[in-house]
Amino acid sequence: MDLAGHIAVGRTGELGALGSGRLPKPFNDHMHRVIEPALALPAGSAILDAGCGAGGVARWLAEQGAHHVLGADVELPLSAATGGPVPVHGGGTVELRRCDLLDLSTDRPYDAVLLLGVLHYAGSAEGVHRMLGAADRLAVPGAPLALSWICDEITLTYEEAFLPGRELVLGTLAALGREPVDLWARDVRHAHGGSPEHEHRIVYGVWRRAR
Numbered sequence: 001m002d003l004a005g006h007i008a009v010g011r012t013g014e015l016g017a018l019g020s021g022r023l024p025k026p027f028n029d030h031m032h033r034v035i036e037p038a039l040a041l042p043a044g045s046a047i048l049d050a051g052c053g054a055g056g057v058a059r060w061l062a063e064q065g066a067h068h069v070l071g072a073d074v075e076l077p078l079s080a081a082t083g084g085p086v087p088v089h090g091g092g093t094v095e096l097r098r099c100d101l102l103d104l105s106t107d108r109p110y111d112a113v114l115l116l117g118v119l120h121y122a123g124s125a126e127g128v129h130r131m132l133g134a135a136d137r138l139a140v141p142g143a144p145l146a147l148s149w150i151c152d153e154i155t156l157t158y159e160e161a162f163l164p165g166r167e168l169v170l171g172t173l174a175a176l177g178r179e180p181v182d183l184w185a186r187d188v189r190h191a192h193g194g195s196p197e198h199e200h201r202i203v204y205g206v207w208r209r210a211r
């Protein structure tokens with residue numbers, strides 16, 4: 001399980017054991033809640049998963065919603081890049097591309113934008129403004145913008161890190177004309193990569209344009 005709290009997901013075929021007729025739920029409840037508005041869009045919707053990691057969420061949304069999903073990650077291994085949209089079971093497509101969210105073209109905005117576990121990579125308040133501004137520009141006016149990030153309400157004691165505060169993120173989104181339609185947080189305690197055990201507060205939310 002990673003910071004965002006979800007388990008690795010393979011292709012739909014590997015999820016068959018979850019039962020026929022039921023939507024497979026390979027992630028934890030928080031991840032499902034935050035991606036639900038994107039999943040619920042009409043089949044064929046265009047979704048951007050910015051900072052997609054290995055692309056498990058992107059692929060799942062493409063398969064379960066028959067959506068066209070671009071998973072973009074600045075650190076995507078080149079071997080994982082798909083080189084264009086790839087059809088998946090169910091009629092959707094998934095493309096995994098190595099690129100920076102800030103460099104994506106806004107020519108064809110997306111019906112939903114996900115920025116999950118990414119804002120705490122921004123490095124500064126200015127970086128958060130840039131990321132959220134890009135995510136907003138990449139979304140059509142009615143699109144849900146789904147976020148999760150490690151916030152500053154629990155201090156990281158074992159290393160230096162910029163953790164965005166709620167006020168910064170909510171204030172930036174409000175200035176972009178976005179209001180939260182769902183907002184919650186959870187605390188996780190874990191150790192990884194040789195770090196001592198520590199706690200994070202992860203904030204989750206979905207924003208829509210208010211104007």
Ligand SMILES: C[S@@+](CC[C@H](N)C(=O)[O-])C[C@H]1O[C@@H](n2cnc3c(N)ncnc32)[C@H](O)[C@@H]1O
Pocket residue numbers: 002003004050051052053054072073074075076099100101102115116117118121
């Ligand atoms: C903690 S991982 C989260 C991955 C996935 N969204 C999830 O929820 O499991 C954060 C990812 O954001 C990517 N990332 C950070 N800044 C980025 C940027 N400016 N553009 C694209 N990807 C970025 C990192 O490379 C990393 O893979």
